[in-house]
Amino acid sequence: xxxxxxxxxxxxxxxxxxxxxxxxxxxxxxxxxxxxxxxxxxxxxxxxxxxxxxxxxxxxxxxxxxxxxxxxxxxxxxxxxxxxxxxxxxxxxxxxxxxxxxxxxxxxxxxxxxxxxxxxxxxxxxxxxxxxxxxxxxxxxxxxxxxxxxxxxxxxxxxxxxxxxxxxxxxxxxxxxxxxxxxxxxxxxxxxxxxxxxxxxxxxxxxxxxxxxxxxxxxxxxxxxxxxxxxxxxxxxxxxxxxxxxxxxxxxxxxxxxxxxxxxxxxxxxxxxxxxxxxxxxxxxxxxxxxxxxxxxxxxxxxxxxxxxxxxxxxxxxxxxxxxxxxxxxxxxxxxxxxxxxxx
Amino acid sequence: xxxxxxxxxxxxxxxxxxxxxxxxxxxxxxxxxxxxxxxxxxxxxxxxxxxxxxxxxxxxxxxxxxxxxxxxxxxxxxxxxxxxxxxxxxxxxxxxxxxxxxxxxxxxxxxxxxxxxxxxxxxxxxxxxxxxxxxxxxxxxxxxxxxxxxxxxxxxxxxxxxxxxxxxxxxxxxxxxxxxxxxxxxxxxxxxxxxxxxxxxxxxxxxxxxxxxxxxxxxxxxxxxxxxxxxxxxxxxxxxxxxxxxxxxxxxxxxxxxxxxxxxxxxxxxxxxxxxxxxxxxxxxx
Numbered sequence: 001x002x003x004x005x006x007x008x009x010x011x012x013x014x015x016x017x018x019x020x021x022x023x024x025x026x027x028x029x030x031x032x033x034x035x036x037x038x039x040x041x042x043x044x045x046x047x048x049x050x051x052x053x054x055x056x057x058x059x060x061x062x063x064x065x066x067x068x069x070x071x072x073x074x075x076x077x078x079x080x081x082x083x084x085x086x087x088x089x090x091x092x093x094x095x096x097x098x099x100x101x102x103x104x105x106x107x108x109x110x111x112x113x114x115x116x117x118x119x120x121x122x123x124x125x126x127x128x129x130x131x132x133x134x135x136x137x138x139x140x141x142x143x144x145x146x147x148x149x150x151x152x153x154x155x156x157x158x159x160x161x162x163x164x165x166x167x168x169x170x171x172x173x174x175x176x177x178x179x180x181x182x183x184x185x186x187x188x189x190x191x192x193x194x195x196x197x198x199x200x201x202x203x204x205x206x207x208x209x210x211x212x213x214x215x216x217x218x219x220x221x222x223x224x225x226x227x228x229x230x231x232x233x234x235x236x237x238x239x240x241x242x243x244x245x246x247x248x249x250x251x252x253x254x255x256x257x258x259x260x261x262x263x264x265x266x267x268x269x270x271x272x273x274x275x276x277x278x279x280x281x282x283x284x285x286x287x288x289x290x291x292x293x294x295x296x297x298x299x300x301x302x303x304x305x306x307x308x309x310x311x312x313x314x315x316x317x318x319x320x321x322x323x324x325x326x327x328x329x330x331x332x333x334x335x336x337x338x339x340x341x342x343x344x
Numbered sequence: 345x346x347x348x349x350x351x352x353x354x355x356x357x358x359x360x361x362x363x364x365x366x367x368x369x370x371x372x373x374x375x376x377x378x379x380x381x382x383x384x385x386x387x388x389x390x391x392x393x394x395x396x397x398x399x400x401x402x403x404x405x406x407x408x409x410x411x412x413x414x415x416x417x418x419x420x421x422x423x424x425x426x427x428x429x430x431x432x433x434x435x436x437x438x439x440x441x442x443x444x445x446x447x448x449x450x451x452x453x454x455x456x457x458x459x460x461x462x463x464x465x466x467x468x469x470x471x472x473x474x475x476x477x478x479x480x481x482x483x484x485x486x487x488x489x490x491x492x493x494x495x496x497x498x499x500x501x502x503x504x505x506x507x508x509x510x511x512x513x514x515x516x517x518x519x520x521x522x523x524x525x526x527x528x529x530x531x532x533x534x535x536x537x538x539x540x541x542x543x544x545x546x547x548x549x550x551x552x553x554x555x556x557x558x559x560x561x562x563x564x565x566x567x568x569x570x571x572x573x574x575x576x577x578x579x580x581x582x583x584x585x586x587x588x589x590x591x592x593x594x595x596x597x598x599x600x601x602x603x604x605x606x607x608x609x610x611x612x613x614x615x616x617x618x619x620x621x622x623x624x625x626x627x628x629x630x
Contacts, residue, residue: 048536070539082532084547
């Protein structure tokens, strides 16, 4: 293990206590609802939030918790990136090496190299306010990597981006994290980010770990309601009348018999897509518009807009067969037996 | 204190929930004269004396009066002293502001109150206090003279000390406000990049609060330039060494009023220039 930590932070009305182990080159995502303590955990690792005496952090066998933030071999990508507004992109990235005692020229050379790596060599002279969200995120990553950290910490690295930039930056970030040989801990509330970016998920609720494992394990055996929702189930709130549930405009059939306010959930893999209206047994059927398509493990995840927004997981072969492109109108269906309804 | 992290539920004010607050200017109808009349009187009260100064100014002879040696001397002395005093205030005041804004220590509120005392203290009292401490028989003054052979009262250095004493709170308050308004997360980001606290201050904090420092320095300079009471008490009124513009104005008023007007116009001009340079930051922004 490269990182071993027991993070203990006590505050009035809040206590964080979790153990964390990350192997070299491994990317671990801390996943949890707002207020669960994800960011506090990250700040404790960075040395920005004081831990109680029980807290321990060791990185590559060295005690980290005794060092101040500026003495820790870490790189942090903050949620709003926090690029220094008065410095150019290049000098932002050169800031770390400069603090480590490299000369101005040497620091700038390192910075230029890193900007090149994140594909922003041509934006070196730009101030942060002149950068787009995606560019700022990449500069922030370059700045964090410039100190040659042994531990990379990312706080909601994609949260500030719009949906379109997000898809592109997410896959870029995935590649950069794969190249990084130290330990990576990232914090996110977006299960999709966690699934795509992390090798292992640690789900936190109320300051403690409620579940951990590979994304697949966590998705297969959700142990809390929060996790179930988190791991890519399509989830809707509706009103049930027997086996019929109204979700907004859309009527759905479920296998459970319920009355009143309910949640209806079904996995993306249960959604079948058709180019034309399918015949056969009555099932939940609606017309949807393809919002986007992306790789998801061995499958392809299709984003559907329409009366309800949904994810559908299909095989690459099915994708080729259906020739799906964003904007296309398709029929989506889910068998009643594959939906799961429970009282809200 | 860690208790500041407490999150308290915010109770919406009664009668204010759900409704958008009316934007200024939505109220229409006749302006109430009970407010309008005193408002206009107040405006006239502030503007008329300045207008009077400009009207009575001996414009045709102004250039030649300005060129008189004792005027130039007073002007030069004023500018030099105010500038050196401002530099001293920056050197001491910015770290003091940082201490007040960034370091938790017992009695911080008391220290902050003490810092602002010169702001409300009659400058003459300040001058007397300076004499008692830094005068030739003062607590520190005695030691200064014995050890270094330095005497401050009734010297140009004394003028600078008096001006700095009176003007520094302006700088400290302005810089402290800027520090409190600055996003501390940038300082945290710098720390994670390996920056020591001094480097963080020099390379991140200071550049980010630069506008506040500049505004504070300009106000401080303006206050130093106009300083009268503490200066005349502590440094006296010697032409060439301690007779600054305000002192010259006061003196001239008794002997040749026109010269006093000329000097006043010069000080007014300097004030207006300062106001113009700060108008975005100080006058309209708040």
